[in-house]
Amino acid sequence: MDFTPPERAVELTERVKTFIRDEVIPLEKQAHHKDGLSPEQLAAVRTQARDAGIYNPQIPVEYGGLGLDLLECCPVFEAAGYSLLGPLALNCSAPDEGNMHLLHHIGTKPQKERYLLPLIEGNTRSCFAMTEPAPGAGSDPTMIRTHAEKRPDHWVINGHKTYATGADGAAFFIVMARTNPDVPATEGCTLFLVDAGTPGLEMVRRIEGLTIPAPGGHCELMFENCTVPEDRVLGEVGKGFKFAQVRLGPARLTHCMRWIGAAQRALDVAGAYMVEREAFGVRLAQHEGLQWMLADSAIELHAARMMTFQASWLIAQGDEARNEAAMCKVFVSEAINRVIDRALQICGSLGISEDLPIANIYREARAFRIYDGPSEVHRMVIARRMLKQLRNERTTRI
Missing domain, CATH: 1.20.140.10 (Butyryl-CoA Dehydrogenase, subunit A, domain 3)
Known part of the structure; x- marks a missing residue:
């Protein structure tokens, strides 16, 4: 068991440290926009990160990233986290980083082209919608009440989500919904890709709280007869958990x-x-x-x-x-x-x-x-x- 990072991770970590110190930390005092950085500021600092060769460290090389495995990410992500704006600059912040990982591993080719590639480029943001208000799923995810019904060529989603990170302004949502009420939730839920602007999807409000502003905030969502095509199932039906x-x-x-x-x-x-x-x-x-x-x-x-x-x-x-x-x-x-x-x-x-x-x-x-x-x-x-x-x-x- 050797935790010594490979030389490429060590060298990359030093470059990230320098970038965070010289380019990102000076932006902190200017970050008065409700999302921390204005879209223009974020685009500019991401361009600088690309030019510095430190952008998308966790993304596979075939998609234009640096291809680090999870162990190699440890020192690099720590260096990025030295500023709360750092992960945003490198495109390795939540929830997009986790959503990119999920899409890469289980998305179909068309899903990757439609959803993953724009995320990697930094042109869009995403949201993972799992948590629900009482009496729905919170700390106990098996209490999920949002449900999706199958129709001949589409699904209809109804339900209520809350604390959906990054929802305001997200291009799409990864939504967990129950698709089979007759089996335990761990066997009867499915992940769906839902485009922003889909009829029946409403962003009710941004939830203000202790945390500082972040892109998209934390939001409450409603799904009322929200229709999504059959090919927007992410993974397989019934295997959402x-x-x-x-x-x-x-x-x-x-x-x-x-x-x-x-x-x-x-x-x-x-x-x-x-x-x-x-x-x-x-x-x-x-x-x-x-x-x-x-x-x-x-x-x-x-x-x-x-x-x-x-x-x-x-x-x-x-x-x-x-x-x-x-x-x-x-x-x-x-x-x-x-x-x-x-x-x-x-x-x-x-x-x-x-x-x-x-x-x-x-x-x-x-x-x-x-x-x-x-x-x-x-x-x-x-x-x-x-x-x-x-x-x-x-x-x-x-």
């Missing part, structure tokens, strides 16, 4: 990579502040209590990296690594929040201001413990798998 795992496992890890980068930046800012600021006659860096906070954060980030490397290595070897990805999601989401919180505390009133990047990182990071499965649900699933294995092996001793 199975194919969703193609997206969700790697996407949880790429989230971890990006957030480790953001937490590292918060730690770097706090460390630099400690070196410069004086209190009680000495630099903050000389106060042991703050030194320990800095050390605890460095320890947790190192552990988070190693867990992410190991799970990514397993997936790169062909393993689904569901348990490892779930463990990463729990540990990393909680660890980076502790790291960012310590950084904010070290910087005091300056930390909660927008004079430093920590406040924005703090606001955005809190949601990571909820989306892609809250920590409590992942813990429940991890424990169930452990207990099932123990029962099967009958190796327990009392």
